[in-house]
Amino acid sequence: DIQMTQSPSSLSASVGDRVTITCRASQTISTYLNWYQQKPGRAPKLLIYAASSLQSGVPSRFSGSGSGTDFTLTISSLQPEDFATYFCQQSYSPPWTFGQGTKVEIK
Amino acid sequence: EEQLVESGGGLVQPGGSLRVSCAASGFSVSSNYMNWVRQAPGKGLEWVSVMYSAGNTAYADSVKGRFTVSRHNSMNTLYLQMNSLGPEDTAVYYCARIGFYDGNSAAFDIWGQGTMVTVSS
Numbered sequence: 001d002i003q004m005t006q007s008p009s010s011l012s013a014s015v016g017d018r019v020t021i022t023c024r025a026s027q028t029i030s031t032y033l034n035w036y037q038q039k040p041g042r043a044p045k046l047l048i049y050a051a052s053s054l055q056s057g058v059p060s061r062f063s064g065s066g067s068g069t070d071f072t073l074t075i076s077s078l079q080p081e082d083f084a085t086y087f088c089q090q091s092y093s094p095p096w097t098f099g100q101g102t103k104v105e106i107k
Numbered sequence: 108e109e110q111l112v113e114s115g116g117g118l119v120q121p122g123g124s125l126r127v128s129c130a131a132s133g134f135s136v137s138s139n140y141m142n143w144v145r146q147a148p149g150k151g152l153e154w155v156s157v158m159y160s161a162g163n164t165a166y167a168d169s170v171k172g173r174f175t176v177s178r179h180n181s182m183n184t185l186y187l188q189m190n191s192l193g194p195e196d197t198a199v200y201y202c203a204r205i206g207f208y209d210g211n212s213a214a215f216d217i218w219g220q221g222t223m224v225t226v227s228s
Contacts, residue, residue: 034214036152043201043218044152050212087152091205091213095167096142098152 002026002090006099012107019075021102023088028068032092035064035073038101039084047086048073078104109133109217111202116222123192127222129185129202134217137180140205142215143187145198155200158185170196192226199223 003026013019023033031051036044046055048064051071061076075082083106088099115127129141136158143155156166156176164176175188185202199221206216 032212036215043220044215045218046214046216049208049214049216053208053212055214055216089152089215094154094157094165096154098154100151 001095002029002092002097004088004090004097004099006086006088006102008102009100010103010105012105013078014107015078015080017078017107019078019082019104021073021086021088021104023066023071023073023099025069025071025090025092029090029092031067032090033064033066033071034089034091035062036087036089037082037084038087044087075104109204111204111217111219113200113202113219113222116200116224118225118227119192120228121193121226123226124188124190125192125224126186126188127200127224129187129219131183131185131204134204135180136178136183136185140213141176141178141185142203142205143174143176143185144201144203144215144218145196146201146221147195147198150198153198156187157205189224192224194226197224197226 005024033051035048038044052064063074085101085103110132112130119125142157158176173191177186201221202219203215204217205213
């Protein structure tokens with residue numbers, strides 16, 4: 001199975017800050033990498049697919065980059081509604097696996 | 108609107124069985140790759156199973172031989188039959204559709220609200 005490792009596990013940031021979350025795969029996955037946002041008590045929501053493509057309706061302050069084994073999710077200017085947990089997920093080969101999550105908290 | 112609604116969760120004793128359901132609207136479960144993904148309390152996301160449009164299935168090693176995914180095409184509903192349940196199966200169970208992008212990339216693009224399964228005596 002492909003292992004996905006996110007860092008950091010949590011971070012504290014202020015509204016307006018630039019935030020970067022990283023995700024590393026245990027083997028190369030090309031650009032078969034997705035990012036999800038999950039708020040407490042809610043289902044995950046797809047933000048980014050294919051490493052860098054923005055899902056319809058997702059604000060442009062979210063962006064993704066990377067290929068191979070190393071990927072990043074960037075929020076250019078953190079907004080109050082962005083405080084949530086973010087997960088990466090590989091779609092290169094089943095079983096599809098997720099990172100352990102990064103919780104973005106208010107500083 | 109494309110939507111998934113899960114039901115059937117609850118409290119079950121260790122060793123027991125439970126079936127959860129996922130009703131789809133706005134699209135056909137039989138034409139899509141439909142999945143179950145679970146999340147233990149305070150933990151991350153774990154893919155559980157998939158039913159492909161052709162009807163074949165796959166499972167995570169942690170549930171293989173105990174869980175069975177099926178669908179009822181005319182009711183447009185996906186099911187997960189869970190047997191020999193243990194405390195480690197306690198989680199919110201989400202159904203999720205795989206959407207395909209650019210002809211090749213895949214992602215879980217539609218999720219239900221989840222149904223809680225608690226395994227405890």
